[in-house]
Amino acid sequence: MYPESYPRNQWYVAAHSDEVGRTLLDRWLLDEPVVLYRKLDGTPVALVNRCIHRQMPLSLGRLKDDRIECGYHGILYNAEGRAERIPSQPHVPPACRVTRFLLFERWGLVWIWMGDPDKADEGLVPDHHWITDPEWGTVRGSFLMKARAQLLNENLLDLSHLEFLHAGSIGTDKIAETPVTTEFDGRVVRVSRPMYDIDCPPFFTKVMGITGRIDRGQVAEYFAPGFHITHVSAKPTGDPDDSRKCSQKAIHCVTPARRNTAHYFWCHARDYKIDDLKVAQLMRQGMQTVFQQDVDASEAIEEIISSYEPAYPIELNLKVDAGPLQARRLIQQMLAAEKAG
Numbered sequence: 001m002y003p004e005s006y007p008r009n010q011w012y013v014a015a016h017s018d019e020v021g022r023t024l025l026d027r028w029l030l031d032e033p034v035v036l037y038r039k040l041d042g043t044p045v046a047l048v049n050r051c052i053h054r055q056m057p058l059s060l061g062r063l064k065d066d067r068i069e070c071g072y073h074g075i076l077y078n079a080e081g082r083a084e085r086i087p088s089q090p091h092v093p094p095a096c097r098v099t100r101f102l103l104f105e106r107w108g109l110v111w112i113w114m115g116d117p118d119k120a121d122e123g124l125v126p127d128h129h130w131i132t133d134p135e136w137g138t139v140r141g142s143f144l145m146k147a148r149a150q151l152l153n154e155n156l157l158d159l160s161h162l163e164f165l166h167a168g169s170i171g172t173d174k175i176a177e178t179p180v181t182t183e184f185d186g187r188v189v190r191v192s193r194p195m196y197d198i199d200c201p202p203f204f205t206k207v208m209g210i211t212g213r214i215d216r217g218q219v220a221e222y223f224a225p226g227f228h229i230t231h232v233s234a235k236p237t238g239d240p241d242d243s244r245k246c247s248q249k250a251i252h253c254v255t256p257a258r259r260n261t262a263h264y265f266w267c268h269a270r271d272y273k274i275d276d277l278k279v280a281q282l283m284r285q286g287m288q289t290v291f292q293q294d295v296d297a298s299e300a301i302e303e304i305i306s307s308y309e310p311a312y313p314i315e316l317n318l319k320v321d322a323g324p325l326q327a328r329r330l331i332q333q334m335l336a337a338e339k340a341g
């Protein structure tokens with residue numbers, strides 16, 4: 001069934017870069033309270049968001065240069081998480097410190113490592129270059145979902161839902177009945193659904209300017225535990241000229257917040273009309289609307305399944321679930337490996 005928790009020796013997205021600044025940002029990640037901010041030199045910092053003294057959230061304190069002063073009794077922590085001052089006594093014991101989490105910033109995203117720091121390897125993060133590549137136009141957004149992360153991971157691996165959940169925007173007839181090919185490659189799951197001679201969805205007409213019948217490419221690629229890249233392409237059916245093909249990368253980063261809530265950070269990159277502000281605005285609104293439908297579905301399902309806990313209602317797996325089921329297996333394998341290690 002759904003994983004009970006999430007591996008910690010992995011990178012997750014903690015925030016879009018522009019969310020982290022000189023105000024204290026309070027955020028639950030992997031069931032831990034975290035506070036994020038930037039030092040004066042711009043380096044992002046993440047500390048556990050609870051003072052070692054009486055567990056006051058540090059995000060309710062004050063930022064003083066690169067340090068946080070707890071808003072309760074004034075302990076001053078540096079960006080490494082070490083206390084430098086306790087106002088009520090001269091001695092600062094070495095145990096007076098809070099956990100600092102490793103971060104790195106790339107492609108306009110802040111990535112966090114909440115496990116064993118010795119195992120942190122930036123090479124584990126898959127390529128997301130489209131987000132900041134000047135050849136691509138990007139819009140972005142985020143949601144805090146009242147649903148467990150796995151529901152969204154599985155939504156993104158079974159795109160037969162486009163025809164029903166996103167009817168009228170990116171969904172059209174015949175999507176669900178087009179067969180998929182599912183490939184497994186280590187921590188990667190790839191579900192491909194090439195669609196030939198099908199209707200152009202209304203939203204593609206709006207942003208791409210294509211009408212009539214199209215050949216539509218769709219590859220849902222998942223990198224366990226929390227990254228998805230949906231590779232999308234469209235061109236008029238039978239058009240021999242590939243230069244008229246429009247491509248898009250929908251990038252979804254799913255980070256568990258609490259057990260039954262998750263952060264959904266999304267970026268959407270396109271290789272056409274990249275400087276067209278009207279298309280950018282349409283894309284931002286259109287994707288926000290479509291992804292909100294996925295969030296709404298996940299939240300509605302969460303309400304049902306969490307009402308059955310600790311049991312789960314019986315579910316039926318279909319052919320199209322090979323990808324989602326493998327996603328569950330991969331998370332379970334990562335958890336088992338961490339436990340064994």
Ligand code: FES
Pocket residue numbers: 051052053054055056070071072073074075
């Ligand atoms: S709770 Fe932070 S100084 Fe007391």
Ligand SMILES: [Fe+2]
Pocket residue numbers: 155161162165166290291294
């Ligand atoms: Fe969707």
